[in-house]
Amino acid sequence: MNIGSVNRRGPNLWLSNRRFGALLIIPSAFVLLVLLVAPAILTIFQSFYNVPADGIGIGEFVGLSNYVFLLTNPIFWESVYVSIVFAIIFISLSTIVGLFAALLLNQSFKGRFFLRGMLVLPWACPWLIVGVIWKWFGDGEIGLLNGILLRLGIISDYKDFLNDPNYAIWLTAIAASWRQSCLVGLLLLAGLQTLPRDLSDAASVDGAGVFQRFWHITLPWLRPSLTIVTVLNVIYGLMQFDVIFAMTQGGPSNATTLLSFLIYRQFFIFTNFGIGSAIAVSLALLALVGGLITVKKVYKKIEI
Amino acid sequence: MSSQRTSGKRVNPRKIAHKFLLYFFASILLIWILLPFFYTLGSAFSPSSEIGKRPTPFWPVDPTLDNFKIVLGLPVQQQDCSAQGAGIDLCNTAEINISVQAILTTMWNSFYIGCLVVGITLIFAIFSAFSLSRYRFAGAKFFQNFIILSRIVPGLVLIAPIFIVLRVTNLLNTSWALVITYVSFTLPLAIIILKFYFDQISSELDEAAAIDGANRFQIIFSIILPVAVPGLIATGVLVFLESWGEFFFSLVLTDSLTVPPLLAGFLSLQTFSWTLLSAATVIAVLPPILLTMVFQKYLVSALAAGSGK
Numbered sequence: 001m002n003i004g005s006v007n008r009r010g011p012n013l014w015l016s017n018r019r020f021g022a023l024l025i026i027p028s029a030f031v032l033l034v035l036l037v038a039p040a041i042l043t044i045f046q047s048f049y050n051v052p053a054d055g056i057g058i059g060e061f062v063g064l065s066n067y068v069f070l071l072t073n074p075i076f077w078e079s080v081y082v083s084i085v086f087a088i089i090f091i092s093l094s095t096i097v098g099l100f101a102a103l104l105l106n107q108s109f110k111g112r113f114f115l116r117g118m119l120v121l122p123w124a125c126p127w128l129i130v131g132v133i134w135k136w137f138g139d140g141e142i143g144l145l146n147g148i149l150l151r152l153g154i155i156s157d158y159k160d161f162l163n164d165p166n167y168a169i170w171l172t173a174i175a176a177s178w179r180q181s182c183l184v185g186l187l188l189l190a191g192l193q194t195l196p197r198d199l200s201d202a203a204s205v206d207g208a209g210v211f212q213r214f215w216h217i218t219l220p221w222l223r224p225s226l227t228i229v230t231v232l233n234v235i236y237g238l239m240q241f242d243v244i245f246a247m248t249q250g251g252p253s254n255a256t257t258l259l260s261f262l263i264y265r266q267f268f269i270f271t272n273f274g275i276g277s278a279i280a281v282s283l284a285l286l287a288l289v290g291g292l293i294t295v296k297k298v299y300k301k302i303e304i
Numbered sequence: 305m306s307s308q309r310t311s312g313k314r315v316n317p318r319k320i321a322h323k324f325l326l327y328f329f330a331s332i333l334l335i336w337i338l339l340p341f342f343y344t345l346g347s348a349f350s351p352s353s354e355i356g357k358r359p360t361p362f363w364p365v366d367p368t369l370d371n372f373k374i375v376l377g378l379p380v381q382q383q384d385c386s387a388q389g390a391g392i393d394l395c396n397t398a399e400i401n402i403s404v405q406a407i408l409t410t411m412w413n414s415f416y417i418g419c420l421v422v423g424i425t426l427i428f429a430i431f432s433a434f435s436l437s438r439y440r441f442a443g444a445k446f447f448q449n450f451i452i453l454s455r456i457v458p459g460l461v462l463i464a465p466i467f468i469v470l471r472v473t474n475l476l477n478t479s480w481a482l483v484i485t486y487v488s489f490t491l492p493l494a495i496i497i498l499k500f501y502f503d504q505i506s507s508e509l510d511e512a513a514a515i516d517g518a519n520r521f522q523i524i525f526s527i528i529l530p531v532a533v534p535g536l537i538a539t540g541v542l543v544f545l546e547s548w549g550e551f552f553f554s555l556v557l558t559d560s561l562t563v564p565p566l567l568a569g570f571l572s573l574q575t576f577s578w579t580l581l582s583a584a585t586v587i588a589v590l591p592p593i594l595l596t597m598v599f600q601k602y603l604v605s606a607l608a609a610g611s612g613k
Contacts, residue, residue, distance in 0.1 A: 012329040020520060021439025025396040025447055035488030036454055042465035048451050051464075056472075101333055109326045117600065126549025126597035127563040129589050136347065136578050137340045144343040147360030154324075158358065178340065183607070190608045231376060231456075240549045246568055260460055267407065268556055273464050280461035291456050 043277045051273035057276070067279040075254065076262070076279070082169065083258045087237035087294075089173035090180065097177065098184025103218075105185070105190045116189070122182045131246025134175030138162055165255035168248050172256050176243045180236055191225030192218070202247050227295055234290045235244050238283065259283045309584045347582035355579055371583035380431045391536070406566060407492040407584045414562040418481050418611065421486045422540045426492025429488075429539070433498035434524055434589045438507060451492040459489050460552055470557060481557045486550060490543040493610055497542070500609035502528065538606035541599045545592050
């Protein structure tokens with residue numbers, strides 16, 4: 001920070017630094033006001049109105065009835081449940097696989113840099129392409145996943161996982177974590193590489209085993225990175241749309257209809273903007289609460 | 305075992321076990337990462353006649369470039385019409401071929417939309433990030449918190465008003481619809497990352513330049529930006545990747561203008577074959593993968609900066 005010169009006004013300064021600083025953010029602030037704040041406020045407004053299907057004008061004020069409709073609707077609650085289950089599988093898998101990858105890549109062995117290079121590849125794939133790849137990978141007719149499971153003797157015949165409500169949520173969540181776990185791995189690895197060597201060496205001299213060192217030194221050191229990563233996982237887990245769209249379209253029989261997909265359906269299939277906005281507000285609240293709780297929980301848990 | 309050895313280096317069995325475990329886990333990780341790619345690549349080289357074999361082969365027995373040729377609109381040798389793979393008539397694919405060839409057009413769209421988004425985002429972000437990094441003023445903290453908060457609430461929930469406004473202004477199905485909406489979520493990201501990079505540049509540098517008589521814009525453009533080139537590259541690539549891969553807005557605001565909705569559209573065509581789609585997927589994923597590999601070093605630190613703070 002340039003504290004020393006906050007109010008200095010040299011011969012070539014036509015504005016104080018304070019004013020100049022504020023002036024510089026005005027363009028961005030304006031853009032974000034128009035593109036983020038205004039739509040957010042409008043969405044909240046719409047959730048209290050019976051918005052006509054053509055979207056012209058805001059329609060009739062209906063108070064909380066969109067929300068009452070949602071809260072008494074089993075499809076909404078099913079979708080909340082599915083979203084949370086999906087998010088939990090996604091968050092746990094991404095964090096565990098990512099942590100595993102980071103710890104592994106922090107060891108020295110031949111091929112380590114090659115492996116780290118590979119770790120970027122799934123992350124480089126757009127979410128939709130992740131969905132496309134995994135839809136066919138897990139396909140019940142021609143997918144390689146079935147081919148491998150059959151060869152290993154785990155299944156006796158091809159199984160259409162994506163058409164089975166019990167498996168579809170797992171396979172979609174696994175597909176999404178395939179990409180996310182690599183991002184998590186990269187971020188945690190960056191955190192691990194700042195761990196001073198002396199710290200774990202000293203513990204090792206004191207007779208601490210691998211697991212003790214992991215628990216008392218590595219994990220606390222990773223606390224800030226883990227918090228960030230978990231918040232990211234919560235957000236991406238609750239917001240997932242692309243992978244679901246490509247793999248299951250919310251099916252079979254709503255088994256993978258996440259809230260994000262329910263919003264899409266309300267807006268663009270049923271053109272019910274009022275209800276859709278009410279779901280959007282609920283999802284945004286869920287993401288905010290989820291993100292904030294994570295920050296608190298993760299910080300506490302690892303401190304012990 | 306190894307302790308029996310009399311000459312040469314003593315081999316510690318624990319070390320061997322350690323090495324073995326490392327490579328074992330590394331192989332598992334590598335398989336987890338590469339298997340889905342490998343299957344997609346294999347399918348892209350498969351003739352349709354080989355699709356549907358059980359158990360699914362790891363790699364086609366008789367690899368072919370035909371899928372890529374069809375996607376790229378190159379002439380393909382006369383096909384054997386009697387061979388029917390995965391229920392498609394190989395001789396009646398003219399319509400499919402035309403729609404799949406749209407991949408090149410959409411890739412061009414994705415490319416120039418990405419460039420526009422990067423350009424616009426950087427212009428806005430540079431000034432804001434510089435301001436947040438160097439000056440203290442009322443509202444700076446608020447602005448910064450707002451930016452971080454905006455990364456938590458996703459664009460998807462804001463779609464209704466955006467859709468309605470774009471329809472009223474007749475901007476639906478234009479590149480501008482996407483450029484405008486993409487900037488709304490790439491701008492906060494770019495500001496966070498660039499601020500991180502600017503923070504690392506000593507402010508003594510700007511003070512020295514100010515004493516030499518440089519005005520504040522000269523300081524930004526001729527002192528700060530040249531030093532911040534790695535940050536600018538990383539931010540630009542990251543923004544480009546976000547724009548290239550964005551699906552939801554492109555799906556609902558345009559008629560398959562960019563790559564992701566086009567690929568998604570192929571999924572719902574009953575007659576569409578996975579071999580062609582996999583070839584199209586491989587082509588579509590090449591630009592982001594190449595970009596990421598080339599700029600890997602910059603990207604990882606930018607990602608850490610963009611998600612932290």
